[in-house]
Amino acid sequence: MSKINVQELTKIFGPSPEKGMEYLKQGKTKDEILAESGMTVGVNQASFSVEEGEIFVIMGLSGSGKSTLIRLLNRLIDPTFGQVWIDNEDITKAANQQLIETRRQKLGMVFQRFGLFPFRTVLANVAYGLEIQGIEKSEREEKAAKAIEDVGLKGYEKSYPEQLSGGMQQRVGLARALANETDILLMDEAFSALDPLIRQEMQDELLQLQNKWNKTVVFITHDLDEALKLGDRIAIMKDGAIVQVGTAEQILESPANDYVSRFVEDVDRSKVLTASHIMKNPSVLASEKDGPRVAVRKMEEAGVSSIFVVDRERHLKGLLTIDDAIGAHKQGLPMESVLISDFHTTTPDTPIQDLIANAVDTKYPITVLQDGKLTGIVSRVSILSGLVLGKEEEVTS
């Protein structure tokens, strides 16, 4: 069961939205409707679903209708047509009191311009959602203080928003949404007003908090890098319609149309592609049962000067260079005694960006381990080709 399920959600601004809806059904475009009737299509028949615990990013340029879309989810704007199911309740049909209850219990929201109450302290801001539910002062302040601590603002409870920096203000905004203990967080360009560094910090922190809280997050952004970093899945919007929904890889690798591919052209691939995309199966491996002689033979055959040694379950034991193997063979030493370990290891989902530094200072390939097992190796060549071509190398393991 999806946490949020959106069906043909549409918003038309103008004097007779029903008429506009007819035009849409006839397949007219946003521009045509504007020219003919003067009405603006905010959101055009958007359908998607968000799973529990997922960060769902809605991305689009300004004017694409993404901010309208997120406001349709909690009905800060009333939709013209379509349904929004939250936990199997169609919120578009909810009566006023029911809507208020759903907002209180299920939908937290974080705003681009923070939307903090300037005349309230940080503590009172964060406690606001609980206060309007009539929760007693001591209890709501306790919960608020905890949320403030969670976002790293302990000690600022008595401050007023204007005394805080932008990043800190948005932490207050986040804490205010967390304090309500709702399952769903709606984040409307939540980090767009922040400096780039603070922004990255907040993104990392959101991911961390998400590990702990496991909320269902709908995140709006116009920044593709941010979308790719945060989104478990990403929906790309254009002219009020959703053009493509998919994981970061799906969108980068197979853009649904020209619009999306132009969009993703400039993406910094080093942040998106991971070790698993560019790793190769090592051409040859030595088993720990092999003696130095066998290992030397394998290297000879493959034409390489070093070889990774694994046990039967492919647990990595170490690296053997051809010089050490020959030396060990001559002196009759066991292979284990000459294995070296000054190579880098990484995990399959490490972004290429983080591998570049390692690749520069080592002459050996980087090994990719999952649960201690060798799943592939990454050479300098594959990092470079991954960055340039953005194509996955053949992976067999």
Added chain:
Amino acid sequence: MKTFYLPLEEWTNSFVNDWLLPTVGGFFNSLSDGIESVVDGITDFLIFLPPLLITIVLIGLALWLAGKGIALFTLVGCLYLGAVELWPEAMMTVAIVIVATFLSVFFGVPLGILAAKSDMVNRFIRPVLDFMQTLPSFVYLIPAILLFGLGGVPAVIATFIFATPPAVRMTNLGIRQVPEDIAEASKAFGSTSWQMLLKVELPMSLQTIMAGVNQTIMLALSMAVIASMIGAPGLGSTVLSGISNVNVGLGLTGGLGIVVLAIIIDRITQGIGDKL
């Protein structure tokens, strides 16, 4: 260009004399009595208080809300009112201003909230406010006399009509000016309309509303002279007798008294707005 004759005068007179007075005269009489006793009570109380005490309180307020300069001005102003022997008249004027301002705020602020919440109410109310502010006050002073008799009460009513618009307008403006994201935040967390109004919109617009209240008070003071024509006691009647006796000196002393009151009250109430 006379194409037809509009008997507005006759209609109005017959409406007032044949319907309004007989039908609701009783109601207005008791309303009049109520307002009169409040105005009298406040006047008596202010005159009963030692001028020294009022002066000290005003200086204290001025120090707290408006700074040393205004505190000094308050001292000089109060000394002046005593020195020209107009202290009781000043207190009578203040009493009328207090009652009229209270009524203006009591009706004006909720009306302003309604106007902010509903564009329809706003469209309806705007010409009414224009009417109230620009219609020469003598026009409604006449029916006010008919309904309330002479004295302080019609003065309060006339002042109320003249001084309410800024309270309505500024409340309307203040609430409409609450930033969109803050109003949205309040809504998104599940506020009811009342909670949004009381916990977010009114606190956010308090400064603007106070600026409106300040304007209301100023307009109320400026009505003092006109109101004295229908028998309102106070500094206005001092000025009026100055006018009717061609006594320039008397007119000036009374007029200056009004200016002194206006500046003291204006600076102090402005200070309240800035403190919020």
